[in-house]
Amino acid sequence: MDSSTEKDLRRELKIHAKALGIPSGAADSFIDETIKTVKKNLKKKTVITKADFERMVARELKKYNADFAYVYQNRDKII
Amino acid sequence: MGIFISVIILVLVMLIQLMLQLNTGVFALFYHYALGKLSRKKTDDLCLYYILGTEMFIGGIWLIIYIFLFNMVGESGEAVFRIMPWVLVGVCMAEALASPFFYYRKGKMTELFVPRKITNGISGKVKSVKTRLDAFILGFVVGAFELIFTLPLYLVALTVLMGATEIPRAPVIIVYIILATVPLFATRIMFRTDHNLAEIERKRVKAKPFVKISLCVLYLIVAGLMVYIGVQHG
Numbered sequence: 001m002d003s004s005t006e007k008d009l010r011r012e013l014k015i016h017a018k019a020l021g022i023p024s025g026a027a028d029s030f031i032d033e034t035i036k037t038v039k040k041n042l043k044k045k046t047v048i049t050k051a052d053f054e055r056m057v058a059r060e061l062k063k064y065n066a067d068f069a070y071v072y073q074n075r076d077k078i079i
Numbered sequence: 080m081g082i083f084i085s086v087i088i089l090v091l092v093m094l095i096q097l098m099l100q101l102n103t104g105v106f107a108l109f110y111h112y113a114l115g116k117l118s119r120k121k122t123d124d125l126c127l128y129y130i131l132g133t134e135m136f137i138g139g140i141w142l143i144i145y146i147f148l149f150n151m152v153g154e155s156g157e158a159v160f161r162i163m164p165w166v167l168v169g170v171c172m173a174e175a176l177a178s179p180f181f182y183y184r185k186g187k188m189t190e191l192f193v194p195r196k197i198t199n200g201i202s203g204k205v206k207s208v209k210t211r212l213d214a215f216i217l218g219f220v221v222g223a224f225e226l227i228f229t230l231p232l233y234l235v236a237l238t239v240l241m242g243a244t245e246i247p248r249a250p251v252i253i254v255y256i257i258l259a260t261v262p263l264f265a266t267r268i269m270f271r272t273d274h275n276l277a278e279i280e281r282k283r284v285k286a287k288p289f290v291k292i293s294l295c296v297l298y299l300i301v302a303g304l305m306v307y308i309g310v311q312h313g
Contacts, residue, residue, distance in 0.1 A: 015115030020275045067277035071111070077188035078280060079104045079198045 001039055009057065010035065016071050030068065034060040085243035088304050089251060092232045092239075095297045096259050098290050100182075100283070101191055101225045102133060102218075103262045107283075109205045109217065110266065111276040117209075123267075125214040130263050132218025137256050140226070144233050145252075148241060163238045164309035168302050170231040175298035179291045182228075189283045197224055235301060242308070 001009075010031055017027035037060050042048065048056075054073060062069035109129060113122040151159045184190040191198075201221065208214050222229075236255065240248050269279055 015112060017115075019111045019115035020277070021273070067275055070277040070280070071275070074188050074280065075108075076202065077186065077190045078108050078276075079101065079191060079193065079201055 001035075001042055006035060006039075013061075013068075013072065016068060016075075020065070020067055020071065022065060022068065030061065030064040033064070082243055082245050084304060084307060085239045085246055088239045088301060088308075089236055089246075091297050091301050091304075092236045093255060093258050095294060095301070096229065096232055096255070097261060098294055098297075099225060099228055100189060100290065101193065101228075102221050103266055104189055104191065104283070105201055105205060105217070105221045106130075106263045107266050107270075107276055107279050108202070109208060109214070110270050112206050113208060114270065123271075125208060125211060126263075126267055128211040128214040129218040130260050130267075132215035132220075133222045133260055133263065134218075134256055135215075136219045136222030137229075137259050140222075140230075140233055141237075141252050141256070144237055145248075148234075148237050160238070160242055160312040161309075163234070164305045164312065167231060167235050167238065168305045168309060171235070171298045171302035171305060174228065174231060175295045175302060178294035178298060182291060182294060183287055187284060189280065189287060193224065235305065239308075242312075 013031045013034070014027065017031070018024070022030070034057060038053075038056050041056055042053075058069045058073035061072055106126070106129060110122060110126055113125050117125070148159065181192045184192055201217075201224070204213070204217050204220075208217055236251070240246060240251060266279065
């Protein structure tokens with residue numbers, strides 16, 4: 001994951017976390033852990049699609065907060 | 080035209096308007112992103128402008144169709160009441176058939192059968208709203224994208240209103256405009272009572288089969304009643 005992707009992902013996740021009412025300290029910790037694990041998993045793969053990447057992020061988020069994962073994964077399927 | 084039938088048609092048309100989902104979906108997403116970026120006070124302020132934009136669009140459309148139909152009636156008198164109900168029967172039948180199969184996309188979410196380019200455009204706008212003007216324009220534009228489903232409703236209601244002179248037109252139109260934004264106010268209340276987008280979406284997904292069937296049945300009933308009106312006006 002390059003730094004701009006990580007920055008965008010972090011920014012987006014922070015928006016969702018605030019909107020969901022997750023306290024900022026907890027949200028930061030969830031996001032850090034998620035990104036750390038996703039980065040680790042990405043190292044094992046040579047090619048990955050956007051959908052796979054999003055699924056991976058959602059799977060990690062689900063460990064901390066189901067609503068957080070749900071909103072992130074389905075944000076483009078609401079309209 | 081019987082006042083009883085006219086009132087029933089107007090109520091059905093309003094019910095259909097209440098069930099349409101595009102504006103509700105966009106509004107929920109808009110509120111979520113605004114809440115994630117801005118303060119609750121600013122979000123509430125913007126959401127009122129969004130609703131105002133939607134109301135302005137609906138009011139404007141009513142006015143345009145009203146003027147158009149009024150001129151038609153003025154020029155050709157009864158002719159409009161002979162043709163219009165039959166045209167609307169066809170349109171309502173088409174909407175009834177489309178509702179269960181084409182209103183939502185397949186899948187576990189509430190994705191609507193709107194071209195992807197449009198939904199991507201709306202999503203981009205939703206994420207970037209910062210000012211009252213942006214929110215107002217977004218509400219206005221979303222109303223326009225919903226026209227494929229709402230235009231027949233306006234036409235049915237206005238045809239009925241023009242035929243039933245006993246029913247006061249202005250109050251009905253005002254009630255219609257207010258009712259059209261009830262789902263938006265309901266969504267706002269849900270957000271304000273500590274519901275989040277995930278909870279609202281899960282409720283909407285659960286209601287999907289009900290909405291599909293209800294839209295189909297309501298459009299069919301309206302089509303049936305328009306046949307009755309068409310026969311009456313021979």
